[in-house]
Amino acid sequence: MAAELSLVAEGVVRLRVAPGLQLRPAQSWSVGHFSAKATAPEIVLSKGVARFNAKGVEVRCDLRTGEFSFLDSSGMEIVRLPGGAIRFEDGKPQLSLALGEREQIFGLGQTSGPLNKRGQTRELWNTDVLGHSRSIHPGLRSLYISIPFVISLRDGRAAGLFWDNAAKQTWEIGVPEGDRCRVNAELGEIDLYVFIGPWLPDILRGYSELTGRMPLPPRWALGYHQSRYSYGSRREVLALAREFRRRQIPCDVIHLDIHYMNDYRVFTFGKRFSKARAMLRELHKIGFRSMAIIDPGIKVDPQYTIYSEARKLRALVLDPSGKKPITGKVWPGESVFPDFTSEKVRRWWAEQQSAFQTEFEIDGFWNDMNEPAAFDGPGKTLDGRAIHRTDFGPKTHAEVHNIYASQMARASRAGALAARPRERPFLLSRDGFAGIQKQAAVWTGDNSSFWEHLGESIPMLLNLGLSGVPFCGADAGGFMEHCTGELLARWTQLAAFTPLFRNHCNDTARAQEPWVFGQETEDICRRYIQLRYQLLPYLYSLFEEAARTGTPLMRPMFWEFQNDADAARVGDQFMLGSALLVAPILQQGGRARSVYLPRGTWFNFWTGEEVKGGQFSLIIASLSTLPLFVRSGSIIPFQELQQHTGEKKIETITLHVWPGAQGRFNWYEDDGISNDFERGISLRRLIEYGEGARGGALVFGEPEGNFASPIKCWRVIVHSKARLKTARLEGQALAGQYVPELGLFIFDVPNLPDTFKVSWK
Ligand code: MIG
Numbered sequence: 001m002a003a004e005l006s007l008v009a010e011g012v013v014r015l016r017v018a019p020g021l022q023l024r025p026a027q028s029w030s031v032g033h034f035s036a037k038a039t040a041p042e043i044v045l046s047k048g049v050a051r052f053n054a055k056g057v058e059v060r061c062d063l064r065t066g067e068f069s070f071l072d073s074s075g076m077e078i079v080r081l082p083g084g085a086i087r088f089e090d091g092k093p094q095l096s097l098a099l100g101e102r103e104q105i106f107g108l109g110q111t112s113g114p115l116n117k118r119g120q121t122r123e124l125w126n127t128d129v130l131g132h133s134r135s136i137h138p139g140l141r142s143l144y145i146s147i148p149f150v151i152s153l154r155d156g157r158a159a160g161l162f163w164d165n166a167a168k169q170t171w172e173i174g175v176p177e178g179d180r181c182r183v184n185a186e187l188g189e190i191d192l193y194v195f196i197g198p199w200l201p202d203i204l205r206g207y208s209e210l211t212g213r214m215p216l217p218p219r220w221a222l223g224y225h226q227s228r229y230s231y232g233s234r235r236e237v238l239a240l241a242r243e244f245r246r247r248q249i250p251c252d253v254i255h256l257d258i259h260y261m262n263d264y265r266v267f268t269f270g271k272r273f274s275k276a277r278a279m280l281r282e283l284h285k286i287g288f289r290s291m292a293i294i295d296p297g298i299k300v301d302p303q304y305t306i307y308s309e310a311r312k313l314r315a316l317v318l319d320p321s322g323k324k325p326i327t328g329k330v331w332p333g334e335s336v337f338p339d340f341t342s343e344k345v346r347r348w349w350a351e352q353q354s355a356f357q358t359e360f361e362i363d364g365f366w367n368d369m370n371e372p373a374a375f376d377g378p379g380k381t382l383d384g385r386a387i388h389r390t391d392f393g394p395k396t397h398a399e400v401h402n403i404y405a406s407q408m409a410r411a412s413r414a415g416a417l418a419a420r421p422r423e424r425p426f427l428l429s430r431d432g433f434a435g436i437q438k439q440a441a442v443w444t445g446d447n448s449s450f451w452e453h454l455g456e457s458i459p460m461l462l463n464l465g466l467s468g469v470p471f472c473g474a475d476a477g478g479f480m481e482h483c484t485g486e487l488l489a490r491w492t493q494l495a496a497f498t499p500l501f502r503n504h505c506n507d508t509a510r511a512q513e514p515w516v517f518g519q520e521t522e523d524i525c526r527r528y529i530q531l532r533y534q535l536l537p538y539l540y541s542l543f544e545e546a547a548r549t550g551t552p553l554m555r556p557m558f559w560e561f562q563n564d565a566d567a568a569r570v571g572d573q574f575m576l577g578s579a580l581l582v583a584p585i586l587q588q589g590g591r592a593r594s595v596y597l598p599r600g601t602w603f604n605f606w607t608g609e610e611v612k613g614g615q616f617s618l619i620i621a622s623l624s625t626l627p628l629f630v631r632s633g634s635i636i637p638f639q640e641l642q643q644h645t646g647e648k649k650i651e652t653i654t655l656h657v658w659p660g661a662q663g664r665f666n667w668y669e670d671d672g673i674s675n676d677f678e679r680g681i682s683l684r685r686l687i688e689y690g691e692g693a694r695g696g697a698l699v700f701g702e703p704e705g706n707f708a709s710p711i712k713c714w715r716v717i718v719h720s721k722a723r724l725k726t727a728r729l730e731g732q733a734l735a736g737q738y739v740p741e742l743g744l745f746i747f748d749v750p751n752l753p754d755t756f757k758v759s760w761k
Pocket of ligand 1 (some may be wrong): 506
């Protein structure tokens with residue numbers, strides 16, 4: 001065996017092992033420029049142990065037993081590969097990791113089941129699963145998004161491990177042996193990245209530097225999305241859009257599912273959408289954006305130009321003989337599959353998509369069936385022996401199956417940028433591999449309108465965030481089966497606080513737009529969709545943070561409270577940013593639940609009531625109430641209600657302040673749509689809160705960046721049971737008003753261009 005150890009960035013160590021005497025040139029679908037920076041660590045050899053030291057990280061290799069251990073800067077062992085743990089059997093690489101007694105494992109992309117993956121077996125193989133819970137498929141081990149990256153947490157210290165190998169992998173995490181994690185891959189070499197930690201944000205920063213970060217999305221993508229398989233005609237789509245406006249339920253995006261096409265031919269509109277361009281313009285006029293679904297399968301039809309061009313260009317995946325394109329049955333019937341692993345094919349696809357987008361003025365695309373699915377193929381996908389002519393030379397489908405979707409999304413992104421070079425694309429993908437976050441947001445595929453799936457969406461989305469994919473969401477209301485008013489109300493409450501907020505359902509399921517279940521459900525849905533829109537400035541700043549650092553927006557409790565052992569066990573509630581704790585009701589008929597509030601003081605968002613943390617509390621919640629808590633010391637920006645993100649110019653931002661010893665908010669703004677922020681046309685400002693002897697103060701830091709903010713006024717709302725009387729801007733008195741019934745003190749301050757301080761008492 002040949003091995004190589006290198007330091008690729010601060011706190012990130014790479015270990016490569018190959019069966020022969022030499023490592024092959026590295027090939028990666030996920031890791032970009034980063035490996036170029038690798039430096040060799042210092043080596044000290046003594047008593048048969050080689051110690052590699054690099055900037056506070058130590059790797060020990062016992063040359064007699066072959067044991068590898070990785071130590072963090074405090075000397076704690078965070079990853080151990082016991083002697084013989086790295087092996088190749090029939091060319092298949094295997095690893096075995098020692099698990100600590102209290103170690104928990106998170107990540108791996110999209111998984112069903114509980115938050116902590118210890119005790120589960122997972123197979124990383126992108127798979128189309130109808131109804132993705134273990135109650136429907138008891139042996140379920142694979143889902144749409146496979147990411148061989150895990151985070152381990154023990155006694156408050158975290159570390160990360162990424163195996164950069166796209167072949168099918170199996171992870172047996174603490175099963176059958178409780179103290180081992182066995183991982184094997186069908187093909188390839190061992191190429192591991194160990195993230196030393198111990199802080200979660202550092203691990204995600206390192207991992208996302210390695211595999212890429214989510215580009216900042218356009219602001220409209222953060223609004224509410226409505227979808228259905230399928231809104232079947234131009235008339236239906238326009239009526240739907242008008243219904244949202246008539247009922248005053250905010251909405252930004254309508255998704256067009258497969259029935260818009262001409263007999264499922266990609267890049268076409270069918271007869272029932274004969275005036276597609278006029279329809280999409282009409283939607284724009286009333287403030288809607290559209291997303292069109294794009295499947296990879298191209299209908300075999302010599303009269304169809306996309307098909308004939310693809311043949312001519314030799315742009316298709318080949319069957320195992322290597323002589324002709326492989327075919328499979330998908331929605332269009334007999335279909336062929338573009339080979340997105342090739343640069344030439346991605347370029348061609350990008351051109352097709354770009355022409356289609358420009359002709360019809362479509363705003364974004366969602367890529368579905370991108371496993372790729374083939375109804376008649378083995379395991380509902382292509383034969384593993386099918387041949388791809390990749391950027392790295394010929395490969396079998398088994399070698400590239402897991403990256404097919406990421407490469408399709410890459411083409412799709414290039415296409416969107418070609419069509420609208422000045423705008424940020426919004427793309428959505430069902431499948432993905434490590435790095436998908438660079439190309440597209442993801443949704444979690446075909447869940448069902450089951451209470452169980454409502455609950456599972458929390459750990460599923462949390463683990464996606466921990467796997468480097470911050471922009472994710474589950475179909476609100478559930479995709480398959482029939483939703484009910486109560487389920488929709490609870491699901492909308494939860495999904496309003498997830499990064500992607502889309503209601504979508506199946507063609508055979510009962511409709512589930514917010515109004516179909518009657519007045520009460522409609523009012524509840526409206527209320528939470530409105531709240532989402534009011535929270536947009538908060539969300540937008542969180543998105544910017546995710547784009548810059550890899551930090552997820554939707555965070556497990558332990559992200560914010562890493563040293564709290566109880567927080568590490570909670571998987572049915574979460575933090576949105578560091579200020580909001582969301583604890584949805586997940587049971588039919590449920591009117592109460594236990595909520596874990598970590599140490600400190602919390603405020604009930606609805607009543608303002610103070611709740612002591614460091615305990616589990618029983619929280620009562622009527623159907624219209626989502627248990628929602630605010631951490632003390634938080635500053636949360638709200639904006640005026642809008643029916644869509646571009647409806648009006650926002651000139652006032654309301655800053656709610658919940659008292660506590662201290663707090664801060666990283667304010668971010670830009671034009672919300674263009675790429676100008678890449679040239680510094682954005683505005684960043686730190687807002688800090690501090691408590692004084694008899695009052696509090698906010699310090700607005702110096703704005704950074706060149707964006708001319710439209711905001712004229714900050715309306716400060718201080719939550720205080722004690723009567724507050726005066727507010728001051730620097731030395732000057734401001735007009736403030738205390739509302740005793742609500743326990744709120746309210747005053748306005750102009751948005752000054754330099755640093756300034758306001759205080760109250
Ligand atoms: O086999 O395009 O997950 O969101 O509505 C079903 C029809 C194909 C699966 C997607 C779903 C979409 C549906 N598609």
